[in-house]
Amino acid sequence: EAQVTQNPRYLITVTGKKLTVTCSQNMNHEYMSWYRQDPGLGLRQIYYSMNVEVTDKGDVPEGYKVSRKEKRNFPLILESPSPNQTSLYFCASSSTGDLYNEQFFGPGTRLTVL
Amino acid sequence: GQNIDQPTEMTATEGAIVQINCTYQTSGFNGLFWYQQHAGEAPTFLSYNVLDGLEEKGRFSSFLSRSKGYSYLLLKELQMKDSASYLCAVLDSNYQLIWGAGTKLIIKP
Numbered sequence: 001e002a003q004v005t006q007n008p009r010y011l012i013t014v015t016g017k018k019l020t021v022t023c024s025q026n027m028n029h030e031y032m033s034w035y036r037q038d039p040g041l042g043l044r045q046i047y048y049s050m051n052v053e054v055t056d057k058g059d060v061p062e063g064y065k066v067s068r069k070e071k072r073n074f075p076l077i078l079e080s081p082s083p084n085q086t087s088l089y090f091c092a093s094s095s096t097g098d099l100y101n102e103q104f105f106g107p108g109t110r111l112t113v114l
Numbered sequence: 115g116q117n118i119d120q121p122t123e124m125t126a127t128e129g130a131i132v133q134i135n136c137t138y139q140t141s142g143f144n145g146l147f148w149y150q151q152h153a154g155e156a157p158t159f160l161s162y163n164v165l166d167g168l169e170e171k172g173r174f175s176s177f178l179s180r181s182k183g184y185s186y187l188l189l190k191e192l193q194m195k196d197s198a199s200y201l202c203a204v205l206d207s208n209y210q211l212i213w214g215a216g217t218k219l220i221i222k223p
Contacts, residue, residue, distance in 0.1 A: 040122075042201065042215035043157070058210075090156060102147070102159030103211070 002027045006091050006106035013081055014114050021076045021109050023091030030096040032074040033058070033103070034066065036087040043090070049074055050096060081113040116140045118214035120202050125220045126192055134187045134200050134217045142207020148176055148187045149201040151216065157201055160187070189219075197221045 004025045013019055025032065033048040035058075045058030049068040063085055065077040074093075078085060091106040118138045126132040138146070145164040149157035163169055163178035163185060175188040187200055202214040 040215055043203075043213040045210070048210075102162070103157075105156035105158070107156055108154070 002104070004091055004093055004104050004106035006089075006109050008109060009107060010110050012112045012114065015082055016080050019078050019081060019111075021078075021089060021091075021111070023074045023076065023106055024072050025074075025091075025093040025104070026072065027093060027095075027104065028071065029093035029104070030071070032068065032091065032093045034064070034074070034076045035090045035092065036060065036085075037090060037108075038087050046076070046089075081111075083113050085111065086113050087111060116204075116206065116212050118202055118204060118212055120200075120214040120217045122215070123218045123220065125222060126189075128192055128194060128221055128223050130192050131188065131190050132192060132219065134189070134202075134219065136185045136187070136202035136214060138183050138185070138202070138204045138212070138214075140204045140206045140212055143180060144205040144207065144209060146176075146178055146185050147201075147203045147205070147211070148185075149203065151199045151201055153198070160200075192221050194221050194223070 007022045030051045034046040035043040037043050044060045046064050047058055047066040049055045052071050055066050089109045092103040094103045120136050147162050148160040150160050151157040161176040163176050168177045173190045178185045199216040199218045201216045203211045
């Protein structure tokens with residue numbers, strides 16, 4: 001089954017404790033992206049990657065890191081989480097062969113930073 | 115700056131028709147998407163418009179007017195399962211998606 005998976009789905013942590021949210025897709029997509037979603041603000045892009053070893057900042061990259069060492073994986077790293085990073089996070093992928101194609105989203109990770 | 119406007123919330127009756135509007139001001143335009151998102155779930159693709167006019171797909175239709183920076187999503191024969199948020203997103207000149215905040219649609223029996 002074609003899908004994007006994220007782990008963990010739910011996470012409660014404390015300020016300053018480094019964490020990683022994993023994202024993996026099995027559709028051989030070149031493009032991958034991380035979003036955060038907050039009430040009233042819609043989806044905001046954190047980072048995106050057009051292909052392996054190519055990453056770029058989105059609209060709200062501060063406090064986050066990403067890496068793209070393999071085509072299928074695109075982990076999101078919070079080196080020192082803060083309460084304002086409490087949010088719902090989505091990973092998405094699509095084929096750059098046709099950028100007009102739909103983005104496939106993972107199920108989301110609900111993060112709470114105390 | 116880039117901006118996408120949608121109504122925050124709409125209410126409609128089961129079996130009726132509802133139109134959700136989206137207006138946009140972006141740096142260039144390479145298409146407009148509509149996604150559906152049920153509460154707590156991931157967005158799922160509904161439609162893509164890049165040329166002016168109406169695209170029909172079952173009970174859902176999407177319209178685009180590039181000259182007016184305007185789109186709407188039309189939902190017919192509403193069902194309770196259509197209760198969700200509907201997200202409008204524009205692909206700008208840099209091929210980045212700019213997202214609206216979404217319209218929460220409430221369906222009443």
